Amino acid sequence: MSFNIVTTVGVVSSVAVYYFYFSGRFTVSLTVLIAYAIFYSESNEKHKEGNAAHPITPVKKEKKACCCSGKKEGEKKKSGSGSCCSGKKNGSGGGGCCSTKKLIDVDQNEIPQEDDSMTIDFTTAFLEKKSKKVKKVPKIFSAAKPDSVAPASPKQKEIEPTEPAQDNFIRSALTISNETMLNSQIYVFYSSLQGSGERCAKIVHETLTAMPELAHQPKLLNLDELNDIDEYFVDVPCENALYVLVVPSYDVDCPLDYFLQTLEENFNDHRIDGFPLRKLVGYCVLGLGDSESWPEKFCYQAKNTDHWIARLGGRRVFPVGEVCMKTDGVNKVTEWANLLAETLKDDEPIIYEYDETCDIEEDAGADYASDGSDDEGLADVEDLAGKEATSKKNSNSMETKQMVSKDSPTYRNLTKQGYRIVGSHSGVKICRWTKNELRGKGSCYKKSLFNIASSRCMELTPSLACSSKCVFCWRHGTNPVSKSWRWETDDPEYILENALKSHYAMIKQMRGVPGVIADRFTNAFKVGHCALSLVGEPIMYPHINRFVELLHEKEITSFLVCNAQHPEALENIGKVTQLYVSIDAPTRDELKKVDRPLYKDFWERMLQCLDILRTKQSHQRTVFRLTLVKGFNIGNISSYADLVQRGQPCFIEVKGATYSGSSDGNGNPLTMQNIPYYEECTTFVKKFTEELQRRGLNYEVAAEHAHSNCILIANTKFKIDDEWYTHIDFAKFFENLNSGKNFTYMDYMSKTPEWALFGNGGFAPGNTRVYRKDKKMKNKENLNVATENTVETSAEVSVNA
Numbered sequence: 001m002s003f004n005i006v007t008t009v010g011v012v013s014s015v016a017v018y019y020f021y022f023s024g025r026f027t028v029s030l031t032v033l034i035a036y037a038i039f040y041s042e043s044n045e046k047h048k049e050g051n052a053a054h055p056i057t058p059v060k061k062e063k064k065a066c067c068c069s070g071k072k073e074g075e076k077k078k079s080g081s082g083s084c085c086s087g088k089k090n091g092s093g094g095g096g097c098c099s100t101k102k103l104i105d106v107d108q109n110e111i112p113q114e115d116d117s118m119t120i121d122f123t124t125a126f127l128e129k130k131s132k133k134v135k136k137v138p139k140i141f142s143a144a145k146p147d148s149v150a151p152a153s154p155k156q157k158e159i160e161p162t163e164p165a166q167d168n169f170i171r172s173a174l175t176i177s178n179e180t181m182l183n184s185q186i187y188v189f190y191s192s193l194q195g196s197g198e199r200c201a202k203i204v205h206e207t208l209t210a211m212p213e214l215a216h217q218p219k220l221l222n223l224d225e226l227n228d229i230d231e232y233f234v235d236v237p238c239e240n241a242l243y244v245l246v247v248p249s250y251d252v253d254c255p256l257d258y259f260l261q262t263l264e265e266n267f268n269d270h271r272i273d274g275f276p277l278r279k280l281v282g283y284c285v286l287g288l289g290d291s292e293s294w295p296e297k298f299c300y301q302a303k304n305t306d307h308w309i310a311r312l313g314g315r316r317v318f319p320v321g322e323v324c325m326k327t328d329g330v331n332k333v334t335e336w337a338n339l340l341a342e343t344l345k346d347d348e349p350i351i352y353e354y355d356e357t358c359d360i361e362e363d364a365g366a367d368y369a370s371d372g373s374d375d376e377g378l379a380d381v382e383d384l385a386g387k388e389a390t391s392k393k394n395s396n397s398m399e400t401k402q403m404v405s406k407d408s409p410t411y412r413n414l415t416k417q418g419y420r421i422v423g424s425h426s427g428v429k430i431c432r433w434t435k436n437e438l439r440g441k442g443s444c445y446k447k448s449l450f451n452i453a454s455s456r457c458m459e460l461t462p463s464l465a466c467s468s469k470c471v472f473c474w475r476h477g478t479n480p481v482s483k484s485w486r487w488e489t490d491d492p493e494y495i496l497e498n499a500l501k502s503h504y505a506m507i508k509q510m511r512g513v514p515g516v517i518a519d520r521f522t523n524a525f526k527v528g529h530c531a532l533s534l535v536g537e538p539i540m541y542p543h544i545n546r547f548v549e550l551l552h553e554k555e556i557t558s559f560l561v562c563n564a565q566h567p568e569a570l571e572n573i574g575k576v577t578q579l580y581v582s583i584d585a586p587t588r589d590e591l592k593k594v595d596r597p598l599y600k601d602f603w604e605r606m607l608q609c610l611d612i613l614r615t616k617q618s619h620q621r622t623v624f625r626l627t628l629v630k631g632f633n634i635g636n637i638s639s640y641a642d643l644v645q646r647g648q649p650c651f652i653e654v655k656g657a658t659y660s661g662s663s664d665g666n667g668n669p670l671t672m673q674n675i676p677y678y679e680e681c682t683t684f685v686k687k688f689t690e691e692l693q694r695r696g697l698n699y700e701v702a703a704e705h706a707h708s709n710c711i712l713i714a715n716t717k718f719k720i721d722d723e724w725y726t727h728i729d730f731a732k733f734f735e736n737l738n739s740g741k742n743f744t745y746m747d748y749m750s751k752t753p754e755w756a757l758f759g760n761g762g763f764a765p766g767n768t769r770v771y772r773k774d775k776k777m778k779n780k781e782n783l784n785v786a787t788e789n790t791v792e793t794s795a796e797v798s799v800n801a
């Protein structure tokens with residue numbers, strides 16, 4: 001406030017005169033009155049000037065409160081002191097902090113410097129941040145974190161953007177109405193190793209099924225048994241699908257890994273539409289886990305599932321449930337399911353925010369990390385351009401696991417069934433034929449077909465994992481599946497040494513078994529043959545060539561069985577004694593049905609493998625293995641002939657599938673009806689051979705092992721002077737190998753004995769055939785079903801696999 005000099009002099013002299021003349025209170029009052037009049041006039045004067053220069057309507061702005069902040073103007077007056085800070089504090093008699101407490105008039109353009117802290121322009125601050133180094137990319141995100149998914153929302157279908165529309169930041173919000181959700185087709189997916197996942201999924205399924213409001217009956221599906229994950233997670237089964245996923249977590253290798261891997265691969269696959277799961281009405285995930293034993297990784301796979309489905313465009317309609325099965329159990333699952341059911345009915349629409357375009361800072365990953373689960377690479381904001389970065393982040397968080405660690409359910413399953421796990425991804429088992437031969441009860445079909453003595457045979461796989469899920473494989477549902485190797489890798493030397501130890505330990509256990517022949521028992525401690533076919537896909541093991549070399553160094557022959565899905569590995573495989581390719585079906589559709597392969601281009605891969613057999617690997621003793629499954633792959637002889645024409649194998653081994661117990665619990669859909677009789681197999685083989693000959697291909701039926709429903713078709717190259725030479729001369733094989741010269745299958749064949757020829761049954765002399773009395777086996781000669789027990793038959797099935 002400024003006073004002009006004349007006014008000041010006038011006031012001061014008036015006060016002085018009145019004071020000396022009148023003295024007393026009247027003078028003081030008059031002085032105050034005059035001073036106020038001057039102040040008011042000065043202030044008014046100044047305002048007029050200001051308004052002329054800046055004709056903006058002044059706004060009232062309350063300044064920061066001090067000790068009087070709680071009091072209103074009127075209350076202050078009532079206190080009688082005029083101000084709580086009446087000068088007592090510093091004795092100044094006026095001014096002090098109270099000067100800042102008043103409501104003052106300020107011009108918007110004259111915000112004093114000291115007021116900055118109170119007038120942050122958030123819009124500007126936000127834009128400044130956004131205008132830093134940014135990429136403009138389309139972006140989708142579920143704005144709501146799992147625990148804030150269903151906020152109270154206005155009852156409207158389209159919610160107008162709340163942010164002012166910026167060029168680079170268009171935010172809109174969609175809602176999903178209860179009507180849409182009730183009309184949806186709900187799919188309850190689950191994964192389960194030990195059963196609780198399945199039980200909980202059934203609770204959720206039953207809860208939803210009990211809702212009369214739903215237009216369609218919910219469906220229950222096992223994720224681990226889906227023929228093709230992409231049928232549901234790239235394509236969707238119908239326009240109005242809503243997914244509920246019940247997902248346990250395992251810190252060991254499990255089928256869920258493959259599911260998650262597929263989601264991630266699809267997200268990173270440029271051929272797939274960026275957000276294929278946008279087509280869903282919505283989705284939600286119920287996680288099961290154990291927070292006590294795995295506090296750090298509690299429900300991590302459920303969170304990952306939620307993450308990838310959101311990234312693929314899915315709209316979360318309910319918060320991710322996280323249930324500790326140890327402490328909360330099914331009660332909490334029921335609670336979650338009931339709440340989900342209520343939400344579906346609730347006519348309060350669910351807000352789902354959706355950014356059409358949004359700037360993403362290059363270091364957005366850190367900014368947008370979600371609910372503290374950063375270690376799992378979970379982020380709420382999904383960005384397209386950031387795919388690679390986030391994917392890297394996610395992949396980094398997935399540490400390399402052991403394929404079958406000691407505490408895994410797979411380990412327990414396998415060991416319970418007589419397998420010995422070697423290291424973390426290999427396994428051995430002595431098959432029932434090995435035991436049989438030790439007791440003089442006959443060898444497996446490889447004895448009659450190729451001269452393999454079962455008592456000296458070690459069945460081994462260096463990869464318990466597989467890239468297919470064949471219907472006749474008993475291990476489906478618990479075995480690790482993957483398209484490629486993604487586990488810790490054991491050295492080949494370690495595997496062989498420990499596999500032999502384990503094999504010998506199992507042989508040793510036979511010493512007290514009645515009927516074991518001493519000679520054979522002694523010889524069994526010098527393994528002469530290795531069947532690389534037990535379970536899984538041996539060729540996936542990265543050091544398979546070195547492993548085979550090590551076998552050969554010990555004069556152990558090698559039969560390598562591949563599933564025709566890894567052409568690169570097949571092309572590079574070194575010399576083996578016999579190289580198998582499983583041909584489980586003659587056409588694309590049938591192969592998909594039987595093998596349930598993980599690769600989308602499974603058929604092309606198989607054809608490529610056949611080409612490799614005909615060309616690069618034509619020096620090897622090659623075998624097509626056909627496993628006949630009634631209702632799946634018997635019949636289309638012409639298409640089988642096409643494949644033979646393409647691969648030109650030395651032999652075609654045709655074997656009826658073996659029954660491996662009921663389909664309950666093991667994911668194997670086969671029943672006894674799918675197991676062909678021997679007669680059916682021989683009929684197939686005869687017709688097949690006729691078709692091959694009709695095409696000018698030189699194949700004939702050569703040998704058999706009727707007991708195990710197995711017949712050998714051989715190229716007539718192995719028929720010399722009208723005599724079959726389908727057996728292997730092992731000594732010659734090693735001689736050739738050690739000579740370092742190139743050699744072919746023609747250099748180590750030997751004559752097939754009379755008893756093994758087709759029509760003679762194939763039961764090796766020197767053994768006593770034992771017939772099992774079983775009501776189910778109506779025709780002992782013709783039925784190949786091995787019903788001794790599931791464990792035994794499993795070995796047979798695995799040979800097929």
Ligand SMILES: Cc1cc2nc3c(=O)[nH]c(=O)nc-3n(C[C@H](O)[C@H](O)[C@H](O)COP(=O)(O)O)c2cc1C
Nearest residue numbers: 192193194195196197248249250251289290298299
């Ligand atoms: C080998 C193994 C590993 C597990 N790892 C985890 C884990 O990392 N995080 C977690 O929350 N729960 C973990 N659990 C607990 C399971 O997720 C929980 O028991 C679940 O209910 C199992 O479902 P299931 O019975 O269908 O297999 C693990 C359980 C097992 C047996």
Ligand code: SF4
Nearest residue numbers: 431444454457459531
């Ligand atoms: S069935 Fe297989 S593992 Fe058993 S003896 Fe025959 S080849 Fe060896």
